Amino acid sequence: MVAQRAGVSPSTVSRILNGTAKVSDDKQALVRQVIDELGFRPDPTARSLAGGRTMSIGVLTQYIDSPFYGEALRGIEDVLHQAHYAPLFVSGHWNQEEERARLGLLQDRKVDGIIVLTGQLSDETLGEMARQLPIVVTGRQLSAPNLYSIDFDNLEGAGLAVRHLHALGHRNVAFISGPLDHPDAEQRLAGYRAELERRDMPVNDALVVYSDFQESGGFRAMTQLLDSRINFSAVIAANDQMAYGARLALHRAGLRVPDDISLVGFDDLPHSAFTLPPLTTVRQSVYEIGSSAAQAMLDLLSHKTPPAKLIAAEIIVRESTRICRR
């Protein structure tokens, strides 16, 4: 510790930096002066070894370049940074083994807590981990000590889409689902079905087709729907990316949106306001789920109980939907 050039002991300096105990004002001032004369910066590495806290939070995402979760990462980063924590991002690639491995890496690096964005780990695994360090997880609804979960209101979101279409007079509404091992996909599909029943609209398994949340998958799904010759006047895609693909497939088939078919997406990606036609879609604040998750982590870290929270959905009506004319 170069700062004992101030003529005091290392511990005194440490106390000043951390506010651990009272230090007389004169020494306080002296040390602070020496500190910025020398441009001294405490070494987080050593701090971790000694103090046990690394001031970093592990964040398990699936793909670091996911257009969907990207905003959540930003929310996490913003909130954490204010609290002088640094996020450590790792990717699980929707693969259980990889998720496990990366989580191990995070534990090795002694992160102070872990935020898990969805993923495929079992609730038990998460519960066990929570005994080691605080966990915040999205896309689930479970609670355990030291574990906090926060989720989108996917059910409501999908319901909103159906309601909008229903109000426009649509009755036969198809659904392009994501992969069912993906919690968001499963919930969105459930929300669609529930709302259909609530409104006495036809619930028909043939109206549901499964895909992969990608543009190309949406294209294939739409093609499949068209080929099946089933009757529908509107389609809901479980995310915007698939909606883009579906929209192109419709175009290739000579069908116009929204004149022939109404289309609604899910997520409201930045691009969606600029597609042709601009896409009607369900928006959930992905940024907010990130920032709330980070805030919850901060709460957990200071032994406060974070408030329960469900991120609201809203429907953004643009030009890809219109009154059903059949």
Next chain:
Amino acid sequence: MVAQRAGVSPSTVSRILNGTAKVSDDKQALVRQVIDELGFRPDPTARSLAGGRTMSIGVLTQYIDSPFYGEALRGIEDVLHQAHYAPLFVSGHWNQEEERARLGLLQDRKVDGIIVLTGQLSDETLGEMARQLPIVVTGRQLSAPNLYSIDFDNLEGAGLAVRHLHALGHRNVAFISGPLDHPDAEQRLAGYRAELERRDMPVNDALVVYSDFQESGGFRAMTQLLDSRINFSAVIAANDQMAYGARLALHRAGLRVPDDISLVGFDDLPHSAFTLPPLTTVRQSVYEIGSSAAQAMLDLLSHKTPPAKLIAAEIIVRESTRICRR
């Protein structure tokens, strides 16, 4: 070191783990066995303090959710992970001060090297930092000891776009540029101008309009171009996002793409194959710039000289361009 339950000294274990020196095969085997009996994992935190290496590489990006740089992050992550390094991502938000601050954070955390994705720092600043630790930077062309730069061939990329349009008979080609303090923007514009001159096409400042690399900015830029009543049959946008916005503005103005106006973008974002019409665009492998940057960092770390590299561009011809019929 619990592993001295194997009856050997801590140093021996350390040697085995790091391959620092020869160890007899029998002890080798014994220790390894004890290691995974105990499920022992070396603590990176302590390793850093003692060894001086943190096995982590700082990555300065601008926005963690940038649709453009996202793939680069993935490339970095993939390569680094194989070499047992972990990336530490921080965002500069296109703001010099923030970039500086975040870089400071990285240095504090004792990263072994830093990868800078573009940004606004001066070459000098970077050069100085390179005296402290290895730096890899994209979007510049500078060389200094311990500093490696890698870049897209933006000039060639823009040239490719012009050449494609020229071959289709277009002569009056407008250009929607990004902000000029952005290196990529500046180079792409220069490439456009150079190719125009090379082919004796009209170089007219009124054909160039400046924007912000966002969809909304592309919309405004296109509107501005249309309002100016200048004559052009094709437009190049300096990135795909602005092309999307421009495309919508064209539609609002009752102009068809490609029938009335040809449009080419830049970046080939995943969405671009699914827009209406699918977008002709210049592709550069962003993933590759990430992976190459990471590889270069690894080379620097092992005191090898990374090969000079310029990431090639190619034009992806889809349906937003066609023969000029004026």
Next chain:
DNA sequence: TTGTATGCGTTATCAT
């Protein structure tokens, strides 16, 4: 080839 001793920069536990 292997063991011993020392140090990395800080926090924490004692004393004082």
Next chain:
DNA sequence: ATGATAACGCATACAA
């Protein structure tokens, strides 16, 4: 209120 000292978990220089 402050200082001395141990400890964090490993790497490394040196000795054997």
